[in-house]
Every structure is written in C-alpha cells, then in structure tokens.
Amino acid sequence: MEQWDPAVPEATAFRLGRDELADREVRYVGQSEGIEESLVRRTGASFVSIATGQIRGRSPWVMLRNVLRMARGVRECSALIDDFRPDVIFITGGYVTVPLAVAAWRSRRRVPLLIYLPDLTPGLAVRWTSHLATRVAVSFPEVAHFFPSKAVVTGYPVRQELLAADKRAARAQLGLSEAPVVLVFGGSRGAHSINEALINALPALLETCQVVHVSGQDDWSWIDEVSARQTDDLRERYHPYPYLHDEMIPALAAADLVVARAGASTLGEFPARHLPSILVPYPYAGQHQRANAAYLADRGAALIIEDGELANRLAPAVQNLLADRGRLANMAQAAGALAYPAAAADIARQLMELAGS
Numbered sequence: 001m002e003q004w005d006p007a008v009p010e011a012t013a014f015r016l017g018r019d020e021l022a023d024r025e026v027r028y029v030g031q032s033e034g035i036e037e038s039l040v041r042r043t044g045a046s047f048v049s050i051a052t053g054q055i056r057g058r059s060p061w062v063m064l065r066n067v068l069r070m071a072r073g074v075r076e077c078s079a080l081i082d083d084f085r086p087d088v089i090f091i092t093g094g095y096v097t098v099p100l101a102v103a104a105w106r107s108r109r110r111v112p113l114l115i116y117l118p119d120l121t122p123g124l125a126v127r128w129t130s131h132l133a134t135r136v137a138v139s140f141p142e143v144a145h146f147f148p149s150k151a152v153v154t155g156y157p158v159r160q161e162l163l164a165a166d167k168r169a170a171r172a173q174l175g176l177s178e179a180p181v182v183l184v185f186g187g188s189r190g191a192h193s194i195n196e197a198l199i200n201a202l203p204a205l206l207e208t209c210q211v212v213h214v215s216g217q218d219d220w221s222w223i224d225e226v227s228a229r230q231t232d233d234l235r236e237r238y239h240p241y242p243y244l245h246d247e248m249i250p251a252l253a254a255a256d257l258v259v260a261r262a263g264a265s266t267l268g269e270f271p272a273r274h275l276p277s278i279l280v281p282y283p284y285a286g287q288h289q290r291a292n293a294a295y296l297a298d299r300g301a302a303l304i305i306e307d308g309e310l311a312n313r314l315a316p317a318v319q320n321l322l323a324d325r326g327r328l329a330n331m332a333q334a335a336g337a338l339a340y341p342a343a344a345a346d347i348a349r350q351l352m353e354l355a356g357s
Contacts, residue, residue: 092115
C-alpha cells in the first residue's frame with residue numbers, strides 16, 4: 001500500500017521463536033536511502049542495506065555494472081545469513097530480493113524461503129526466484145498456476161488496525177464532516193497526472209464532496225500553493241497532504257470512494273475496507289497494474305480510467321458515482337467480497353511451518 005508502514009516487507013530474514021511468532025527477531029534487507037528504509041526504521045525493525053541492480057531493459061554497460069552489484073549483494077547476504085542464522089527468509093518481488101534468494105539457496109544451512117506475490121502477474125524477479133523458493137504465497141487462486149506444487153493461497157495481508165478502524169472516528173481524526181469523502185493518492189512518490197487532473201477538477205468536486213489528497217513530496221510545493229488559494233468554504237473541504245504514515249489508515253477508513261493507481265495494495269486494502277475505487281493504471285509499470293485494475297473492475301468493485309484520459313474523465317466519473325448511491329453501494333459490496341481478513345495470519349502460519357521444518 002504504499003502510503004504507510006508496509007504490511008509486507010520486500011526482503012526479510014526472521015529468527016523465530018518456536019512457540020510464538022511475537023518472539024521473532026527481524027532483519028529487513030533492502031536498498032539504502034530509499035523510502036523503504038525510512039518506513040522500516042519507523043517500525044523499529046533492523047534495516048540491512050545490500051548492493052543490487054536491475055538487469056532488464058538497460059544498456060549493456062549498465063547491465064554489466066548491475067550484474068557485478070548483484071554478485072556483491074549475494075556475498076553481503078551470505079555474510080548476513082552466516083551471522084544472523086535466520087530460521088526462514090521471506091521476500092516479495094523486485095530485483096532487490098534476488099541476492100538474498102540466491103544466498104539462501106547457496107547457504108549450507110539451506111534456509112527455507114517463502115516468496116509472497118501480491119500482484120496478479122509475477123514479474124521477472126519472482127518468476128526466477130520461485131525456482132529457489134520452498135513455497136510461494138499468492139493473493140488469489142487465479143495466480144497459483146504460475147507456481148505448480150509450491151503455491152499457497154493466503155490473500156493480501158493488511159494491518160489489523162485497518163480492519164478495525166471506525167469510519168466516524170476516522171473522519172473526526174482528520175477533521176472531516178459528514179459530506180462524502182473522496183481519497184486521492186498515487187503511491188509513495190505521488191502521481192503527477194493524477195495530481196494535475198484533480199486540481200483541475202477541484203472547483204466542481206468540492207461543491208459536492210470532501211477531498212483527502214495525498215500528493216507525494218515531488219508536487220507538494222505546488223499543491224500547497226493551490227490549497228492556499230482556495231476560498232475559505234472550499235478550503236474546509238480540501239485536505240491535502242504530501243505523505244501519510246499512520247494517518248493513511250483513518251484516510252482509508254473515512255473514504256467513500258478512492259482514486260488511485262493500481263498497485264498491489266489496492267487488491268488488499270480496498271477490499272478490506274469495502275471501498276469502491278476509480279483506478280488509473282500507471283502506463284509504464286509493465287502489465288501488473290493493468291491486471292490488478294482489471295481484476296477489481298471485472299468483479300464490479302472499480303472503474304478504470306486510462307492515464308491519458310484522466311483530465312477529461314475524472315470529474316464526471318467521481319460526480320456520477322457519488323450521485324448514484326445504489327451503484328456505489330454495489331461496488332462497495334463487490335469489493336468487500338474479495339477481502340481476505342485472515343491473510344496476515346495465514347502468511348505468518350506459513351513462516352512458522354517453514355521455520356519448524
């Protein structure tokens with residue numbers, strides 16, 4: 001999800017107590033100086049930086065450099081495994097996980113490896129590392145066929161606080177009234193096209209709803225200026241933020257409708273809160289965002305607007321949905337039917353089983 005402390009780490013080594021998952025000692029493995037490092041450190045977990053690099057779609061010289069960085073990352077992860085002696089290793093997709101997966105497979109201890117795939121289509125890194133994995137947890141049954149004999153369906157994990165959040169209390173926490181609430185965000189770095197379309201649509205939208213807008217840091221100075229120019233009446237209905245950490249939970253809980261990209265978190269968080277959505281797949285993210293959006297839209301839980309059509313279609317799409325409460329309620333029901341409330345516990349159970357094997 002992308003705006004708050006991650007429910008699923010990208011690459012993690014666990015030293016687990018045999019009786020209680022709460023006794024775990026965790027090392028989170030990733031790239032330094034990125035947003036993941038700051039998020040992990042906020043949780044109190046130990047962060048270990050490794051060398052890595054993407055090897056697809058680059059020039060030969062960049063690919064060679066990144067292959068060498070990968071090799072260095074494998075050595076760093078091997079040293080970490082020898083020192084930390086984990087009972088189990090847990091990774092999700094992304095090239096940063098490859099050195100840890102290789103080190104786990106090469107280790108004399110042959111540490112069990114659990115991969116979690118949140119998306120509906122596996123990327124290259126997950127496809128490759130799945131051959132080294134003990135098990136592959138997937139969010140939906142439709143994905144299991146990619147990993148014969150290794151797949152377990154767990155659902156997408158979300159934090160218990162999100163499941164338990166009260167809508168009225170969430171609105172009070174964010175200073176919102178009883179008017180319909182539209183939450184707009186574009187991921188941890190924001191999405192300029194969504195920000196731009198929303199700002200152009202604000203005069204029309206704020207007449208009928210409140211907007212909680214998480215812009216990302218890159219556009220924040222501009223968004224802050226736009227907010228300051230609103231009239232007092234409209235400013236009370238527009239609530240912009242550069243980023244949300246723990247406050248993302250009340251933002252989701254308070255919303256009646258969400259406008260967002262179609263990252264993997266949409267498959268877990270929106271169903272968990274029975275949230276209808278307008279999804280704008282990032283056009284340069286391969287096919288996984290399009291597949292995620294189609295999964296929700298085909299089941300009646302979302303509408304899809306292409307990035308290039310957003311400027312013209314955003315305002316009428318939001319207004320039409322908010323005006324048709326019956327349709328909005330049906331979308332909410334369809335989203336809720338896709339939820340897996342026990343997903344986090346199921347993944348924890350898989351980790352415990354592997355740690356004891």
